[in-house]
Amino acid sequence: MEIISGGVTAPKGYKAAGIYAGIKKKKKDMALVYSVVPAKAAGTFTTNLVKAAPVIWDRKIIQEYGMAQAVVLNSGVANACTGALGTENNEKMAAFMASELGLKKEAVLTASTGVIGRQLPIEAIAEGCKLLKQELGEDKEHAGLAAEAIMTTDTFAKQYAISFELNGIPVTIGGMSKGSGMIHPNMATMLGVITTDLAISKELLIEAIREDVKDSFNMISVDRDTSTNDSLLILANGMAGNEEITEKNEAYEIFVKALHTITTELAKMMASDGEGATKLFECRVTGADTKEQAVILSKSIITSNLVKTAIYGNDANWGRILCAMGYAGASFDPDKVDLYIESCAGSLKLVENGMAMDYSEEMATEILKQKEVSAIADIKSGNCMATAWGCDLTDKYVYINADYRS
Template structure:
């Protein structure tokens, strides 16, 4: 199957509109803080959420709304997480009601999201007052997706959106998405916030299956700082306007849909890792030859979450012992004496460890490789067919600066 990346983000699929405005939650009037995504037709929908015991009110409300597998719109604010607030669910439901009235749809068909500071009351009136303006901001195409992507950003330095087109049953189909996430990223389900759209026709059962399988191999493999957010939410809405035969079970059509979803999520996951708070480098750790996949998952995650390794990558220091140390404390059974490590980037590759021991290498060449802004850490375990890839970023002085005064 040929998958082509295209413009348009969440508005690339047929029948989707998006927009964003500044409503007054954020002090900076130049920054949008309220986003809306709308489908002309009711969608099958599914989501996965944070596994943190502390959950934002929007997570609870969205879980309730998607219990029947149906949705038609996404409403999301930035600047305030609406978490740990006594009136949080009331505010989240009231936001849905205000949007539903403006769009003339059922409030239960709205996915709600919030991101920002935890434990601060979220004012409702600015959001309610902005609904007509927000509806007027809705556009199809790239401009609509761009506005929504900007409106959900917090400490992100760049918007994150992607879309693909491909064929299902001879019909052109699209999947698009926007996401935000820069800090408090160590998801055990998806990313901090990610909203996906598709015009493919797919059943509720199969969309749930696709969401779970794809997020496990993409957003579940990202870590910026080891902190799992309270508001992590990943949702996918599919309205069927592409006109393909509905995907109701396993087979080629499902595999093609999943491949398209995987392509978008993989790109967004990489962009999120690269945009980690204060980050200067994207780290990609690929583990091969593990006894089974789960071991590869644990090892790759252990490496990209190591603070010592992340700091070494910031300094372009080929301190491979920190990599092997992280491999060694991964919660899995394997023979460390068979493990090898190779470092790579656009400047080439260099082997630094073989059979669990160091090998001679040029420190100068290693330095040049590690000065690039995308670093590849390849770990060969030579003990089976399991493999996995995880993404992270370096740990810099700016990460502490950003989080030292986040609330101000």
Template sequence: MNIVEGGIIAPKGFKAGGKFIGLKKARKDLAILVSDAPCSLAAVFTTNKVKAAPVLWNHDIYKNYSTIRGLVVNSGNANSCTGKKGAEDAQTMAQTMAKLMNVNEKEILVASTGVIGIPMPIEKIVKGIRELLPEVDNDILSGVHAAEAIMTTDTMMKTISVKVEIGGKEVHIGGMAKGSGMIHPNMATMLSFITTDVNIDKGLFRDSLKEITQDTYNMITVDGDTSTNDMVMAMANGMAENPKINEKNQDYEVFYEAFLYVNKYLAQSIVKDGEGASKFIEANVTGAKSKDDAKAVVKSILTSNLVKTAMFGEDANWGRVICAAGYSGADFDPDKSTLYFMSGGEKILLTEKGLPVDFDENKAFHILKNNEIQILLELNEGEYSATGWGCDLSYEYVKINGEYRS
């Protein structure tokens, strides 16, 4: 597998673009992605009972329609909690683009991100679609513009593309994502869009995304909030012309590993750009009785405000980690557990078999001063493990969210 340039438009047949249309004060706020050939759709949506209009529109397409041709995304307005008018606006976005492309409106996906509960300035969006669609192309800069246009409080673009060989053909996978705050396991305030030119069975494609989501997007957290607009949507147009992947064979494994890499990279990038974050935290739990137990402990550690603030303060307060593991609901014996902090190739033992050990506070402080920190908790109960990613909780997070609408 090789990392290549292009991002979302690296795969054959995909074109994109992004521009400013006035939904935000200055930055680009409308993105379009199209495929020259019909695409299979794989998708995962927010578990929040309050679902934004674009989520409902896309979910209907996912359940009832066979192929898609494009995607339109706006930032600056979530089109969430907007009632019947919000649903009509989502449909209008799809209809506008579909008419220009001469395709069915149910072949167009819609996504929105921004402030909840504000009516959509649909006239601006319709005008923007009409202006932007003729400009989309497969130039690298156009992919960059699309990735910029889906950002809200993000401080950096999140984009990646890779290349693998399957059946003697080059297969590309590209992706772009947005997310910085309101991030929590079981989908976060994030949008992630993946393109690929692989030729693959739709059922296998969907199953692979569902499985990968469990170990990537559902294992990240910034602040414990799950949004109304979250979705991961992957499009496969088959233009690589590799022999069709119809079963879980060697070709499937090659594709799966590359697909996992792209989604894991995007998920981690969201956490690294967490609102106000200064530390990227990886939590590893090993030796659990079940996968669910391992995941429960990881999520509990990463979502603990006391753990997050200890990391921000560079304080080796290991008791907060053990406490978070204890209320996770996982089945384990604390007297068997061992805890380490790690970073920059250094590792420090904090507890062993449930008991504290004497450790060098200066060394611990030195480890926690790094921007990327690993927490390793060995439960010594079984053979299952899990990994998740989070960040610290800083003064800046409160400032950003206290002023979000101003």
């Protein structure tokens, strides 16, 4: 398994584009991911009761056909809470793009991100679809342009690619995603597109992505707000030429491992680029009796505003971590907890059996000052663990969100 540069165009048979269509003020705002042949399509979507129009469309396409050939995405307007007109505009976006590509509209998945409640500027979308078709390219620059065009408050474009071999045949997976506010995915994240040239059955593609998000995108949080638009889409066009995977054999396991590397890396990029964040905050809970218990505890820690502000202040205020575990809703014995912090600057045990160690505050601050910091809580009961990723909460998060629409 090898990490390669690039993103959604890394596998065979995929092209991409990212352009400015006039939805946002000056920045790129439309992207296209296109497979030259029909691809198996799967996805996971937000659990929010308020679902954006593109989420409803994609779920229907994937359930009814399980195939698609393109994903058209826009940033700037989320097309959520937009009623019948929003549904109509979303279908128009798919139809415009399909017409440019010579496809039927049911072959085009859609995704939107941006302000809730505003209607899509449909003329701009129509022009954007034309431009996207013209600008399509298969090199990594084009993948980068697409990743850039779906950014909202993100500070960098997020993409990742991996290649591996199945019986001597090279297979590639590429992906892109965007954050960076309203991030607390539940079954999916706010706009991610994964492409692969793997040949795999529809059923196993669906199962792979559903299982995967539980340990990747669903384990990150920027602000505990599960968005209305969360969508993770995966296209598999079979152009690698491998024997189609139709059972959970070794080839499936290799694919799942590669997929997980991509989704985890994209998820971590999203957490580290959380709105206003200065660092990635990883939290591992070990010694749990069940995986679920470890998930609940680790997510409670990374979502606590008080923990997040302490991390911002490089303050080893570990009481807040134990407090966040205590109200998480999973059982454990507070008097058995060991707590460590860790980063490239070193590792330090802060708490043993629920009580403070006599540690150096200077050392603790030095560890927490780094760009990627971890907290490890060992609850010393069973053998299960989970890892969650978040970020610090900063004054910049407040500025960004007090002022988002203006």
